[in-house]
Structure formats: C-alpha cells, structure tokens
Amino acid sequence: MSVTVDLATVWAFIIAFAVFVYVVMDGFDLGLGILFPLFPKKADRDVIMNSVAPVWDGNETWLVLGGGGLMAAFPLAYAVLMPALYTPVIAMLVGLIFRGVAFEFRWRTQRERNRWDIAFFGGSLLAALAQGVALGAILQGVQVEARQYAGGWWDWLTPFSVLTGISLVVGYTLLGATWLVMKTEGALRDKAYQLSWVLLFAMLGAIGAVSIATPFLSLQYTERWFTWPNIILTAPVPIAVAGVTVLLLRSLANKYDYQPFFLTLVLFFLSYAGLGISMYPYIVPQSITIWEAASPANSQIFMLVGVAILIPLILAYTGWSYWVFRGKVRPGSGYH
C-alpha cells in the first residue's frame, strides 16, 4: 500500500510539473497573441511572431503531455474532469487551432494576413480564458457519481471561474509583455515596458482577488490555509509573493532585460504552489483523491521509467533549441 501511495504522489507531482512547464512555456506565447492588437504595425507583429515561431510547437506539447499523462496516471480524474469541463476544453481547443495555424498561414498570404492576425489574437485570448475558467471550475469542485461526472454541461460557469479566467488572461499577457522586453529592442521594447507596469498591477489585483475568493469556496481550503499548524507552511507563500513583487517593481524601474520575465515566472510559480497547497491530496477537489484516481502500480511504474529517462533529455534538447534562437530578435534579420 505504501508503494502505491508514494507512486500516486510522485505522479501528482509529475503531472503538476508538466502543467507548470506548459504554463511557463505557452503562457508568454499566448500572452503575445493577446497583445497583438496593441501592436498594429506589421513590422512589430513580424518580430513578435518570430520571437516564438521556432518554439511554440514544443511549448504546446507540454499541454498534450499534461492531458495524456493525466489519462495514463489518473484515468478516473481524466474521465471525470473532461466532461465536467466540456465547454472550456472545447473552447480551448478551438482557440489553439486558430492561433496555431496562424503561425504559418500569415506568411502565406498578403491579402488575408489581417484575418490570421485576428485569428492569432482571438485564438490566444480564447485559449487563455478557457484555461483559466477550467482552473476555477476544477477548484470549485464537480459533482461525481459512480465514477462519472454527474453535473450539467454549464456547471463550470460561476463568478469564481470567470474571475480565474480573467486572472489567467492578465497573467499570460504580463508574461508576454515581459518576454517582449527581453527579446526585442527600441520602440517595441519601450511599449512592452509600459504595458508591463499596467499588467503587473492588474496581475497583483487578480492574485489578491483569487486568494480572497478561494477560501470561500469550501471549508477545506479555509482550514488548509488558516488553521494552526498549517499556517507555518502556508504563510511563506504570500510573504514570498510580496517579496517577489518588490523585486519585480525594482527590475521594471531599472529597465532590466531578463529579470522582469523570470520574476513574473516566479510569481506564477508561487501562485501555482498555492493552488497545489489548496488541492492536495485531491485531484478532483472534494470528491476524488490522487490515490482513488491512480492507475494500477504497474502502469505508473512503466511510465515512470520513461519519464525519468526522457524528461531530462527533452529539457536538454528544448533548452538547446532556445539557445540556438537566443538573443534579441531584430526586424529583418529574422531567422536566416
């Protein structure tokens, strides 16, 4: 039994890791799409697109790993959550289709370029919003009966899930703006700086709002965060958020290149860790724990071997690809 317990926890961390890497890698990528209307010049848009064109596909692969890994390691959770999140998931997929094809399509046409720029923006916004809404819908819990989702197909829509949806859009957009600060130069970079200020305050507001709203969802979250002795473990999270915020403000004031982006990622990590603290050990809050949802040990071990060998390899060659395309993206110099 203890082996199973350990395995399920290990797998919960692996899935959480895959989803976080996805957020780290595709977050800025979606954020850039959301920022597109604010950069109407074609030259700017080309640079923005070129700054992620070589890596976006790898970024989205982490989302496939998150979904596929969930099905493999926690099939019951996958089977319950996907129908529960039906509309947001379909919306996300549709959004990802539009923005994904835009990467290639906008170079293939002069006349219809604007159409694919709109698709890139709309698809990115829809995908980000849907992911945030899905997160909120998971946190607020879903109805389960006899190993199946038992709610309706609009249960996910609540003020809370709308709040998390907007929050994630704001967060991704901040990531996109700070990415541009890092990867571009001149007027484009100046504009990204200004946007970063506005978006940072919006993101802090969003973190605050979600943090205040979450404990009201269920007693379990309140107890997790505010009772002794849990508070020893949970208190450092908001304190760290405050500390990182100070650093982030300083790095923006000093117009650093790299710090704003990476500190925003730290902010994301802390918020994400906070979510983990709220949920653990439930994978479907209030109804299914990671142990109840876990695949049999031999499935989890079979995959663990692959994960242990392959994830470091994947990180290595993904890192190499980012290294090859490192540095500022200049208009005209592109990738040739």
Add this chain to the structure above:
Amino acid sequence: MVEGWDAVTLARAQFAFTMSFHIIFPAFSIGLASYLAVLEALWLWTGREVFINLFHYWLKIFAVAFGMGVVSGIVMSYQFGTNWSAFSDKTGPVIGPLMAYEVLTAFFLEAGFLGVMLFGLNRVGPRLHFLATLMVAIGTLISAFWILSSNSWMQTPTGYAINASGQFVAADWLKVIFNPSFPYRLVHMVLAAYLTTALVVGAVGAYHLLRDQHLAGPRVMFSMAMWMATFVAPIQILAGDQHGLNTLEHQPVKIMAMEGHFQSHKDGAPLILFGWPNQTAGRVDYAVEIPKLGSVILKHSPTAPMDGLDTVPRENWPPVPITFWSFRIMVGLGFLMMGLGLLSAWMRWRGQLYSSRFLHAFAMLMGPAGFIAVLAGWITTETGRQPFTVYGLLRTADSASPLAAPAVGSSLLAFVIVYFAVFTAGVIYLLRLMAAPPHPGEPGPPRDVPARAAGITPAAAAAAAEGAR
C-alpha cells in the same frame, strides 16, 4: 443536421470527423519528413544545388502541413476525455501509458527539433541541421509506432487483466504493445504514408513537367517519386494481403463485413467484386462475384469453408455497407498506384519518363489517391471493429461520456465550422505553394526578411553559420 441523433451517435460522428481531418496530415508528414531527410542527405553527399532547392521547397509545404497536424492532433488527445470518458476510465491504465510514451518519445522530439529544422540552417550549420531534420523524421516514425500500437491493442487486445473497478490493466506490457495485429498495421500504415507522400510529390513534379519538361527540380522529384511508386506500391499490396490474413485470424467478423459474406460457405466462398450489401436483409444485392476466389485469397484453397455473418449475433454486426465499400475503394486505388509505378518504370526504360504527357497526367490525377486510400483504409478497419471500442470486450455504446446530446451536438457543429474554415485555407495555401515550381536559390520558410545572405551549397551555409557565431 443533428436532430434525432443520440449523444453516442453524435460523439461517434465527431470522432470520425475530427479523426478523418487529422489523419491526412500525419500520413503526409511521416512521408514528407523522411523525404526531406533524404533530400538533405543527398545535398550533403553530392553538394548538388537541386537537392537543397527541393529541400527548401518541400520544407515550406511541410511547415504548413505539420502545423495543421499539430493543432488537429491536440483535439484528438483531449477528445478521449471529453466525449469518451467511460472508455478513458476503463482503458486509461493500458492505452494511456502508450500515448504518454508517444508524447515523450515522439512529439517532443519532433517539436524540439522542428524549429531548428525550419529556421536554423544558417545558425547551426549543415551537419547539426541535418541531425535536426533526421530527428524530426525519426520522431514521426516513433509517433506512428505508439499510436498504432494502442490502436492495434483496441483491435486485438492481449496481455491485459480486468481489475475490481472494471478497468483494463496491463498483465504483460510486451504483449500489450506487440499485440497480434500491431506489426501488420504498422508496416501497412508507414508504407501508406510513404506512398501518399510519393504520389503528392510525383503529382507536383508532373504538373510542372507538363508545362516545361526541362526544369531540373521537377525532373528530380518526379523521378524519385516514381521510383517509390514502382517499388513500394507492390510491396504495399503484399503487406495489405498479410494484414488481411492476420485480420481473418483475429477479427474474422471484420473480414466477413469487408467481403460481404453474410452467408457461410461450406465448400469455398466466392469473391464478391461489387454489389450493394443489404444489412437488414442480410444479403448482397446485385452481387458480381467470382466463385471460390474468396477462399483462394483468404485460405489459399478453393474449397476451404468460410463462416459468414449468419454465425454472428446481429447485435455484433459491424455496418457492412461502409466496411464493404471503403475496402473496395482502398484496394482499387492500391492497384491504380501499382499501375502508375509499372507504367513509370516502362517509360523510364524507354527514356520517356520526362516527356510522356500521358504519364504526367496520370501521375497528377493520382496526387490525392494516397489520402483517399488512407482514409478508406481507416474507415474499413475502424468501422469493421464496431460495435466495439475494445474488440469483443467493451461496446462503443458503453464507452461514451455521460453528456446530453445538445452538448455533443454543439461541439460537433463548432468543429465542423472551424475545421472547414481553417483547413480549407490551409489546403489553398498548400496548393498555392505547390503551384509554383522550385527554382534555383529557393528560400526556406519566409519570415519577410531580405534575401538570404548564405548561399546554396553546404560550404556556404557552413561559412554563414561560422560567421553567425
């Protein structure tokens, strides 16, 4: 359009629709990735400019097709959960890990090296760039390995047990992965992908040769594509025959549907060439048949007895007309492909490969034949497995999500609209790329940048890469 359909039927329609769109792109990109690797290897080896021009020409096409394959593939990976949650819960412990391995060993490999393959030649130099191309090509093949393994397991499940919660669990992973139909299906599908690509490459070459027989690029690509058709089409027919015998052994009911064998034949079954399978009446109307040939093909003896669907309870019958006809379309196209291969070999021998307008017109017409054959083949094998998702063990009706019909209907409608809007545009862009002939100094995927500084031989690109450092 969707009124009166229940949620399961709608979910099946959605899977069939999204899958049919999706499969076109991997079928093309598996073959094209390998073709690109061959072109780049030939360029590195011979230094001939025509190969790098062709490489860049097809690379642009690959980039568009690959992008469409990725986005339509993400839909597939989530659809198991959204529309088939009961299936996911029950089979997740077995096929989940296979798909997770596909992501880990294939998708990441392709995606990780794609950026360098598309945009990195002058940044990393020709050798590392070739490595990236090779990794992408290998990635597409590994992907085929895992996804066909999990599909084959659903067709011919072995190495499993069933646990207390009613889930399939693995008893022996090697038996799960290398289940009886997997080797046959893998060979058949990979050959199909290669043939499909060869037919597209050949058609594009033929199109440009019809306008000008002296273009270097089209001559090379047409010749390469016709070699593939000459050798691979007959091998594919052989592989298909073996796959059929394997199906007869493990999924005899599917063969009955493919052959239209409603009745048992104690002393040799006929080969029904054409006819209209009448599922309700349990017979093939207007059948044109050759006596005993069915037994000759399937059992290698004219009098071998063959069971028909009359030995199978009706609730286990697959939809016979679809299986019967899609099979015939696939086989018919397969023989046309072999015909093209043989004709091109004959013309090549007579020195008319680049001048025979009939051959070029034939090759152009056959351009989409690979896609149609792949679709028809998949429809045959997937429809022939019905009414089960896991053959003989889990019924399709027991696999679906507990969703109301309007939910599934709306998402189906959304996918239909989005796919037609997006993929129609994509196909138009692809055809536009193919309509222009490859020319000397062919650029790679464009990023609206000034003319390339680096040239067209490996040495020049290497020098540029040095300069970039």
